[in-house]
Amino acid sequence: MKNEKRNNANLSTEISEQIKESIINKDLDVGSRLPSELELAEQFNVGRSTIREALKRLAAQSLIRTQRGASGGAFINHIKFEDAHEQQVTTSILLLSMNNVKFETACEARFALERACAKFVAQRRTNTDILAIEKEILTQGQSKLTDEEFCASDIRLHRILVDCAKNPILSYQLAGAVEAMQPLMNMITYTVRSREKIILFHQSIIRSIKNRDAEGINFGLSNLEDYTKTLGQNILASYK
Amino acid sequence: MKNEKRNNANLSTEISEQIKESIINKDLDVGSRLPSELELAEQFNVGRSTIREALKRLAAQSLIRTQRGASGGAFINHIKFEDAHEQQVTTSILLLSMNNVKFETACEARFALERACAKFVAQRRTNTDILAIEKEILTQGQSKLTDEEFCASDIRLHRILVDCAKNPILSYQLAGAVEAMQPLMNMITYTVRSREKIILFHQSIIRSIKNRDAEGINFGLSNLEDYTKTLGQNILASYK
DNA sequence: ATGTTTTTAAATGTCTGACAAATGAAAAAT
DNA sequence: ATTTTTCATTTGTCAGACATTTAAAAACAT
Numbered sequence: 001m002k003n004e005k006r007n008n009a010n011l012s013t014e015i016s017e018q019i020k021e022s023i024i025n026k027d028l029d030v031g032s033r034l035p036s037e038l039e040l041a042e043q044f045n046v047g048r049s050t051i052r053e054a055l056k057r058l059a060a061q062s063l064i065r066t067q068r069g070a071s072g073g074a075f076i077n078h079i080k081f082e083d084a085h086e087q088q089v090t091t092s093i094l095l096l097s098m099n100n101v102k103f104e105t106a107c108e109a110r111f112a113l114e115r116a117c118a119k120f121v122a123q124r125r126t127n128t129d130i131l132a133i134e135k136e137i138l139t140q141g142q143s144k145l146t147d148e149e150f151c152a153s154d155i156r157l158h159r160i161l162v163d164c165a166k167n168p169i170l171s172y173q174l175a176g177a178v179e180a181m182q183p184l185m186n187m188i189t190y191t192v193r194s195r196e197k198i199i200l201f202h203q204s205i206i207r208s209i210k211n212r213d214a215e216g217i218n219f220g221l222s223n224l225e226d227y228t229k230t231l232g233q234n235i236l237a238s239y240k
Numbered sequence: 241m242k243n244e245k246r247n248n249a250n251l252s253t254e255i256s257e258q259i260k261e262s263i264i265n266k267d268l269d270v271g272s273r274l275p276s277e278l279e280l281a282e283q284f285n286v287g288r289s290t291i292r293e294a295l296k297r298l299a300a301q302s303l304i305r306t307q308r309g310a311s312g313g314a315f316i317n318h319i320k321f322e323d324a325h326e327q328q329v330t331t332s333i334l335l336l337s338m339n340n341v342k343f344e345t346a347c348e349a350r351f352a353l354e355r356a357c358a359k360f361v362a363q364r365r366t367n368t369d370i371l372a373i374e375k376e377i378l379t380q381g382q383s384k385l386t387d388e389e390f391c392a393s394d395i396r397l398h399r400i401l402v403d404c405a406k407n408p409i410l411s412y413q414l415a416g417a418v419e420a421m422q423p424l425m426n427m428i429t430y431t432v433r434s435r436e437k438i439i440l441f442h443q444s445i446i447r448s449i450k451n452r453d454a455e456g457i458n459f460g461l462s463n464l465e466d467y468t469k470t471l472g473q474n475i476l477a478s479y480k
Numbered sequence: 481a482t483g484t485t486t487t488t489a490a491a492t493g494t495c496t497g498a499c500a501a502a503t504g505a506a507a508a509a510t
Numbered sequence: 511a512t513t514t515t516t517c518a519t520t521t522g523t524c525a526g527a528c529a530t531t532t533a534a535a536a537a538c539a540t
Contacts, residue, residue, distance in 0.1 A: 010522060012296065024330065030338055036491060047524040049289055052492085056252065056293045057300035061327070063334075068492045069532025079334050087301070087331070090264065094303075094319050098270055101409065108360075109409035116356035120348075169341065169349035172332075173413055250493060276520060287495040292521085308521045309503030 011046050012053035019054065023063055023076055034064065034074040062087070081172050088172065092180030103184055103232040110177045111225035114158065115218050117174070120165035122214035129164045130210060133157055137202050140195065150195060151185045157202060164209070188231050197227060251286050252293035259294065263303055263316055274304065274314040302327070321412050328412065332420030343424055343472040350417045351465035354398060355458050357414070360405035362454040369404045370450060373397055377442050380435065390435060391425045397442065404449070428471050437467060 022028045035043065040051045055074055058064045062083045064074045077083075096106055136157040140150060155178060162174045190198075201224040208216030262268045275283065280291045295314055298304045302323045304314045317323075336346055376397040380390060395418060402414045430438075441464040448456030 012522085016300070020330075024333065026337075038491085041524095049292075049525090050523060052289075053293060053296045053522090056296045060256070060297035060300040061331070066492065067532085068530070070488095070490050071533055072491050072531075074492090079331070079338050081335060081339065084331050084335055088328075090260075091301070091319070091324050091327070093264065095321060095324055095412065096409075097266075098319050099321065099408070105407055106409055109407050109413065112356040112359070112407075112410065113353065113413065116352040119352070167345055167349050167352075168339070169336075169346055169417060170352065172335065173349065173353065173417055177409060177413055252493085278520085281495095289496090290494060293493090306521065307503085308501070310517095310519050311504055312502080312520050314521090 011044075012050050012057065015040075015044055015046070015051065016054035016057040019058060020061075020063060028076050030076050030078045032076050034076070036073055081168050085172060085175050088176040089179045092176040093183060096180055096184065104229055106177075106181055106184060107225060107229055107232060110181055111221055111228075113174050113177050114162065115221050117162050117165040117167075117170055118214045118217040118221070120167060120170070121161060121209060121217060122212040124166045125164040125209050125212070129160060130206065132160050133202075133206050133209070136160070137199060137206065140199050140202070143192070147188070147190050148186055150190050151182065151188070154185065154198070155179060155182050161205070161209075184232070185228075194227075194231055198224070201227065251284075252290050252297065255280075255284055255286070255291065256294035256297040259298060260301075260303060268316050270316050270318045272316050274316070276313055321408050325412060325415050328416040329419045332416040333423060336420055336424065344469055346417075346421055346424060347465060347469055347472060350421055351461055351468075353414050353417050354402060355461050357402050357405040357407075357410055358454045358457040358461070360407060360410070361401060361449060361457060362452040364406045365404040365449050365452070369400060370446065372400050373442075373446050373449070376400065377439060377446065380439050380442070383432070387428070387430050388426055390430050391422065391428070394425065394438070395419060395422050401445070401449075424472070425468075428474075434471060438464070441467065 019028075019034070028034070034040065034055075037048050037051050037055070041048045044051065055064065055066065058074075059066060062077050062079055065077050066072070066074045095101070136153050139145070139153045140157075145153070158178050159175065162178065163171050165171070201220055205217055205220035205224070208214075208220055259268075259274070268274070274280065274295075277288050277291050277295070281288045284291065295304065295306065298314075299306060302317050302319055305317050306312070306314045335341070376393050379385070379393045380397075385393070398418050399415065402418065403411050405411070441460055445457055445460035445464070448454075448460055
């Protein structure tokens with residue numbers, strides 16, 4: 001960690017980039033402690049506040065965590081899937097809303113990715129998974145649910161479905177696509193009629209999951225995709 | 241943007257979360273300017289350095305950008321797919337390396353996601369796309385390439401393939417999965433024999449793309465997946 | 481000797497005030 | 511009318527101070 005090239009940008013960015021590189025290149029081990037802010041300030045020949053701003057940048061990406069007190073400091077974080085999940089979803093939501101992505105486009109991506117799991121879901125689903133999905137389907141049948149609650153349960157169901165593939169990478173990647181759709185899906189009005197149809201699709205899908213029938217899962221998902229797109233037609237060109 | 245609930249955590253985190261919420265909820269429009277650091281400090285009743293640390297956190301997630309000078313300040317960023325891409329890849333790389341994800345698991349996810357694009361690639365590929373892929377295949381035939389260069393071209397080829405689907409969400413999501421694999425793939429030694437086989441697979445895939453044959457693309461990708469997994473066998477249990 | 485309390489030192493968190501540097505706009509000079 | 515200069519605003523950086531947290535060391539009591 002030298003204090004070379006401080007060319008163009010501001011110091012705190014430069015420094016945070018350098019430390020980030022060191023973490024990616026494994027020059028710094030997970031769990032190890034960075035020098036104290038005062039030491040870093042001396043090493044990089046900058047003020048303490050500059051170091052602090054650099055560290056805050058890294059903390060925002062959960063690359064480090066800080067602890068106060070005697071043997072405190074900044075520690076290289078072990079990034080877990082859950083940590084990354086939230087940020088992934090937030091970013092995806094903003095990407096959808098800021099880039100005028102059509103409902104149809106987002107829908108297409110979401111279901112295409114879900115279908116990518118079908119093969120593994122059929123192979124690896126456990127009975128616990130099935131119970132969890134069936135519970136959501138039951139929830140969705142309750143007529144007292146608000147549109148938001150119905151939608152939330154729908155998203156949960158699809159999350160469970162994806163997790164059935166038992167591949168953490170798939171789960172992580174798809175979380176962005178599936179959960180980022182929630183704001184869009186929340187704009188749909190779920191009539192009694194449409195809820196019934198969606199639940200029928202879900203029941204068809206869970207049957208295929210039970211039977212370990214990948215083709216059937218795909219078919220059910222495709223049908224659901226088509227129906228979701230028609231429901232989304234009223235959300236015209238783009239999501240504002 | 242009030243200064244309510246400053247419960248548990250430290251102030252700068254609290255404040256950055258509040259502003260982040262305002263951005264997600266569209267209380268603050270894209271492109272609009274936040275109050276100056278001094279004004280924010282007054283509003284939140286904290287020091288300027290606290291505000292600055294909060295803003296640095298947001299900047300690290302490219303939620304805002306800052307400009308110096310007279311009519312400068314912090315502006316709500318329009319997050320584009322390219323902006324999010326780099327962070328997505330970095331995070332994915334760290335997730336893979338820090339969570340002892342098996343090569344096989346990462347490989348499975350990567351190819352499953354790529355296959356999810358096949359249908360759209362077959363429908364939407366342009367002649368320009370095909371030329372770009374063929375160029376990479378030619379590159380890969382040059383024997384003078386180092387393993388790293390061969391691998392880089394391989395990754396580029398698959399990026400182009402994914403982009404053929406003309407769905408920015410898919411491209412963005414898959415970039416993480418595909419490019420994050422690069423450090424793992426770089427550990428593979430590409431013998432003359434294995435390069436030849438990979439190129440054969442690529443040629444089979446590009447043929448199917450030309451013929452708009454989704455099934456064929458899937459088949460080619462699956463074959464390539466199997467072969468990649470055998471190549472990766474020497475990378476034993478996990479990526480260290 | 482052992483357990484408890486107090487003290488201490490180290491580290492981050494926060495505030496204040498100062499100055500540097502960039503930048504756009506207004507004012508002045510040409 | 512055009513160019514130059516000045517000026518005000520705002521972020522970037524630094525330095526010093528104090529608050530707060532925390533673990534370990536020291537002091538104390540049992």
